[in-house]
Amino acid sequence: MTTVIEVQELHKRYGDTVAVADVSFRVDEGEIFGILGSNGAGKTTTVECVEGLRRADGGTIRVLGLDPVRDRAELTQQLGVQLQDAHLPEKLRVGEALDLYRSFYRTPADPAALMAALGLDEIRGTRFGKLSGGQQQRLSIALALIGNPRVAVLDELTTGLDPRARRETWRLIEDVRARGVTILLVTHFMDEAERLCDRVAVIEAGRVVAVDSPAALTKRAAAELGVERATLEDAFVALTGEHADVH
Amino acid sequence: MSTDALRRLTATEFTLFLRDKVGPIFGVLFPTALLCVFGNIDFFTDPANGIDGQPLLHTYTPILVGFVIAMLALNTLPPTLASYREQGVLRRLRTTPVGPARVLGAQFAICLATAVVSVILLLAVARLAFDVPLPRQPFAFALSALLAALALIGIAVLVAAVTPTAKAANAIGSVLFYVMMFFAGLWLPIQAMPAVLRHVSEATPLGAAVQALSDAGAGHWPPAWRLLLLAGYVVVTALLGIRLFRWE
Numbered sequence: 001m002t003t004v005i006e007v008q009e010l011h012k013r014y015g016d017t018v019a020v021a022d023v024s025f026r027v028d029e030g031e032i033f034g035i036l037g038s039n040g041a042g043k044t045t046t047v048e049c050v051e052g053l054r055r056a057d058g059g060t061i062r063v064l065g066l067d068p069v070r071d072r073a074e075l076t077q078q079l080g081v082q083l084q085d086a087h088l089p090e091k092l093r094v095g096e097a098l099d100l101y102r103s104f105y106r107t108p109a110d111p112a113a114l115m116a117a118l119g120l121d122e123i124r125g126t127r128f129g130k131l132s133g134g135q136q137q138r139l140s141i142a143l144a145l146i147g148n149p150r151v152a153v154l155d156e157l158t159t160g161l162d163p164r165a166r167r168e169t170w171r172l173i174e175d176v177r178a179r180g181v182t183i184l185l186v187t188h189f190m191d192e193a194e195r196l197c198d199r200v201a202v203i204e205a206g207r208v209v210a211v212d213s214p215a216a217l218t219k220r221a222a223a224e225l226g227v228e229r230a231t232l233e234d235a236f237v238a239l240t241g242e243h244a245d246v247h
Numbered sequence: 248m249s250t251d252a253l254r255r256l257t258a259t260e261f262t263l264f265l266r267d268k269v270g271p272i273f274g275v276l277f278p279t280a281l282l283c284v285f286g287n288i289d290f291f292t293d294p295a296n297g298i299d300g301q302p303l304l305h306t307y308t309p310i311l312v313g314f315v316i317a318m319l320a321l322n323t324l325p326p327t328l329a330s331y332r333e334q335g336v337l338r339r340l341r342t343t344p345v346g347p348a349r350v351l352g353a354q355f356a357i358c359l360a361t362a363v364v365s366v367i368l369l370l371a372v373a374r375l376a377f378d379v380p381l382p383r384q385p386f387a388f389a390l391s392a393l394l395a396a397l398a399l400i401g402i403a404v405l406v407a408a409v410t411p412t413a414k415a416a417n418a419i420g421s422v423l424f425y426v427m428m429f430f431a432g433l434w435l436p437i438q439a440m441p442a443v444l445r446h447v448s449e450a451t452p453l454g455a456a457v458q459a460l461s462d463a464g465a466g467h468w469p470p471a472w473r474l475l476l477l478a479g480y481v482v483v484t485a486l487l488g489i490r491l492f493r494w495e
């Protein structure tokens with residue numbers, strides 16, 4: 001298996017705040033790799049360093065063998081990105097946004113198929129400012145995939161989507177992976193991680209506390225908790241225990 | 248990067264510019280409407296009230312050209328650029344092969360092209376409806392207008408660079424617009440200003456621009472220092488803008 005994403009000893013500060021203390025992981029070709037962690041754990045910072053949006057303060061990152069900051073021109077052709085929060089111009093219509101982003105790439109995907117898969121057909125003439133949160137999110141997923149990327153980094157893939165849209169999005173992601181695309185996925189949803197991810201990294205306070213398949217993590221949690229069956233949520237709560245917010 | 252992407256990006260930004268309506272209405276229709284209002288007031292057309300023996304309307308034509316440029320640069324660019332940055336539009340583009348700099352390029356091109364259309368409309372209506380002669384030194388006129396537009400675009404980028412939100416950029420842009428239009432002689436033509444005020448006005452970007460346009464309109468080249476002053480504004484604002492503008 002070829003390694004597509006390699007993050008080694010990543011370190012990133014914002015002034016005095018250490019957002020990422022020490023994060024390392026590898027993602028193989030065709031894998032769906034999840035990043036889980038509490039709010040503020042450093043997930044977005046990590047993936048933004050992978051995307052080349054932020055410059056790491058320490059460590060090395062390679063995506064398809066490319067340095068995300070130095071080799072931007074080539075990497076952006078092959079890497080699709082969904083940001084946790086980024087908007088489009090208020091008055092830009094859904095169809096126009098897809099046509100525009102499509103023109104940026106050498107070998108773009110078929111916009112009609114993407115629109116159908118994400119339920120964007122009915123709103124293709126709607127302006128971005130008039131879309132609901134979930135509709136904006138679906139457009140943002142479409143734009144991440146419109147360049148026919150070899151690697152997709154999706155930050156909070158289905159946040160804000162209704163249950164039906166979530167399932168449809170999961171199916172789309174599985175289809176995309178079936179074509180050999182490698183996917184790095186940040187999520188807060190344990191069912192999403194269990195359904196989609198081959199392996200997940202759990203990040204806590206800027207450090208990786210576990211990397212394994214969801215099944216292995218739940219098995220280990222069951223053993224540690226001395227119960228017959230544990231859920232991924234049990235495993236997550238146990239792993240992030242010391243720093244997690246107390247409710 | 249393909250030329251198709253550049254064309255598409257510019258066309259899309261232009262569509263948004265039209266949809267926004269501020270530029271087309273206030274940058275194209277409004278200045279010519281203002282000319283028509285002035286042109287129908289006897290005070291502006293009677294040579295007896297004029298400066299240097301020509302009707303006030305002739306004096307006001309270059310001022311309105313400055314108005315077009317300032318309106319397009321200061322009232323459309325800063326809020327657009329600041330909102331693109333505030334909402335993450337530029338950040339999103341940073342993850343694509345095209346990058347955010349080209350959006351700025353497209354915005355400048357749209358601003359310049361709209362200014363050309365608007366100035367041509369203004370001069371044509373002035374000539375056909377109110378007998379204001381066309382610029383007698385067209386090349387100097389075009390050069391002065393171009394330098395003025397570039398200087399004001401530079402100032403607009405600076406405004407967008409130092410303001411955190413689209414709202415603030417809008418407010419500062421429009422205050423600057425009124426201040427610059429004052430020095431450009433919208434309320435009192437520079438030729439009629441007291442000496443001290445006139446010197447100050449001639450040192451401001453739009454004041455210098457309007458004087459250069461008046462010179463060219465009357466058929467002679469503006470003094471070199473005037474054009475150099477405008478070029479200086481272009482260079483300084485461009486350098487500062489590149490240093491200060493942030494994509495996020």
Ligand SMILES: Nc1ncnc2c1ncn2[C@@H]1O[C@H](COP(=O)(O)OP(=O)(O)OP(=O)(O)O)[C@@H](O)[C@H]1O
Pocket residue numbers: 014017018019037038039040041042043044045046084
């Ligand atoms: N631009 C920034 N400037 C300063 N501090 C930041 C910035 N972005 C993030 N941080 C801080 O860095 C830490 C990690 O933030 P990050 O956004 O990576 O977390 P996250 O795991 O994605 O959280 P969430 O689940 O809430 O999205 C947090 O303490 C956050 O306050």
Ligand SMILES: [Mg+2]
Pocket residue numbers: 043044045084155
């Ligand atoms: Mg995040």
